Amino acid sequence: MPTPPFTEYTARLTRELIHTLVAETDEARLAEHVAFIADKLAEAAARPQQVTVADPHRSAGHIPDDITPASSARNPIAPPMLIEWDGDESRCELTLPLQYQGPPGRVHGGIVATMLDHVLGNAANAGGRPRSYTRYLNVSYDAATPVGEPLVVVGRTARHDGRKRFMEGEILCHGEVRVRAEGLWIEPREGLGHRS
Amino acid sequence: MPTPPFTEYTARLTRELIHTLVAETDEARLAEHVAFIADKLAEAAARPQQVTVADPHRSAGHIPDDITPASSARNPIAPPMLIEWDGDESRCELTLPLQYQGPPGRVHGGIVATMLDHVLGNAANAGGRPRSYTRYLNVSYDAATPVGEPLVVVGRTARHDGRKRFMEGEILCHGEVRVRAEGLWIEPREGLGHRS
Incomplete structure (x- = not known):
């Protein structure tokens, strides 16, 4: 919806x-x-x-009625992110305003991790695969991610093994990799629902 | 201020x-x-x-005029976090409402990473040490972190080596560790400012 x-x-x-x-x-x-x-x-x-809105946000698709603080059009905490899946890679272009700043001029490290968790998770669950959940996420902050400048966040599957999906991705700014991430997403066993 | x-x-x-x-x-x-x-x-x-407010937020101390999306009283994206430093450990108790939800009933993995990045960073910079910045952060989601239930986020120094501070911490709920994190914070070389 x-x-x-x-x-x-x-x-x-x-x-x-x-x-x-x-x-x-x-x-x-x-x-x-x-x-x-x-x-x-x-x-x-x-x-x-x-009320009408110009250029309404298109949902990322795999989350019906998205309220997440990463991507939702209705949750003002979220930027919001528009994630595109091209069959190999999930990709999101966005520019973050001042409310996402940590150190002066730079996106807060936690927000950087949030965008990567969300885009890698989108790629893990893309193509109609059963929903999976983050088991671990490792983020390497190689260089600064600036606020107020266009960013590209990408995520893809590195390999999979049964219910395990090993994901990787990065954040680029002006064509340079600023942050790299790798993580493991696991699909819960049938009938178990998600880990709790 | x-x-x-x-x-x-x-x-x-x-x-x-x-x-x-x-x-x-x-x-x-x-x-x-x-x-x-x-x-x-x-x-x-x-x-x-x-205008007056009852029980105004006390700043975490090390960030003057905090506007970060993790802890700031003035930034509505932040919960806000009140972090206490006891000389060994930084610690924050909080309960997250629905706007921080990812999967149903659970805090979004990126928000979990944001709280850990912020509390480990607080511990890395506590006690008047020069400001340092996250080089990497590894988060292990061992069990669910629920929304609407009291959480405790803790961070401490595991070891340090010159300008490098190896940090670790966890999120607990009802006395059980739900998430573990470890990361490296680096103090920039004098005169260089932070990495950019």
């Missing part, structure tokens, strides 16, 4: 609110922007069924 | 907005809750200097 327009619009306004909270240090200007967004939220909430 | 009350209050309302966006599937009820939050945002924005 695609995200309803009112939900997606509200999530977009919430992302704008998050950005102004971390970017604006002048209290008067912050208050002015918060008032502006509050007004738009109230206006949309008064007529939710009449 | 502690987070100003208006900023922290707005960030709290934004977390509530995020939660309702992922939790509420009925559009009319979602719109009603959005209208309620928009009203509170507008009210606060009209008199920012008169």
Whole structure:
């Protein structure tokens, strides 16, 4: 089910609110922007069924009604990620704003790991394969991943062995590998559901 | 500098907005809750200097004016984390709401990695040591990390060697280790600043 327009619009306004909270240090200007967004939220909430969004987010496909903090259009924590599967590789292009910053100018290491976990997991489960879950994830931060610059996140299967899928991938910026990841995804035994 | 009350209050309302966006599937009820939050945002924005918050977030200490998506009181992406350093170990207790969910009932693997990266990094830089940066982080998902249940995240130095700090830690739930992590943090050479 695609995200309803009112939900997606509200999530977009919430992302704008998050950005102004971390970017604006002048209290008067912050208050002015918060008032502006509050007004738009109230206006949309008064007529939710009449809200439309330009260029609605297309779901990654394998997660129906996605609410994850990595990729969801309705969860303002997520960038959101649009992941494309070409038969060999999952791939996502995105640029992260200031709310994802750790050290100055650089994406927080945990957010870097989140994007890789999500794209490698997407590749592990692509092509209609049964859902699998991360068993381990190793991330190597070879160089900085900048905020505000276009990133490419890719993931693919390195090899598989029964229920085990060994995945690998990287984050590139301006054509250079900045971060590498490798991990193991495991498909739960039939009837067991996922590990708990 | 502690987070100003208006900023922290707005960030709290934004977390509530995020939660309702992922939790509420009925559009009319979602719109009603959005209208309620928009009203509170507008009210606060009209008199920012008169806003107060109960039990303001205490900063982790080593990051002045923290805006990170892992721990910041002002960044609604962050839970926020309150990390305590006891001289040996960094430790954080928290319970994550629905917006951090990956698979049903479980915290997204990337959010798990984010908490570990942040707490291990806090331990690596504790006690007034020069700032260091993650070189690699290996996360082993031994069992599920549930949303909505109390978690404990801990990090400590396993050993150090010159500018290298080998860190380790885990996430516990109900006294059981669910996730283990180990990683290397490196202090940049003097005058070089951080890797870029």
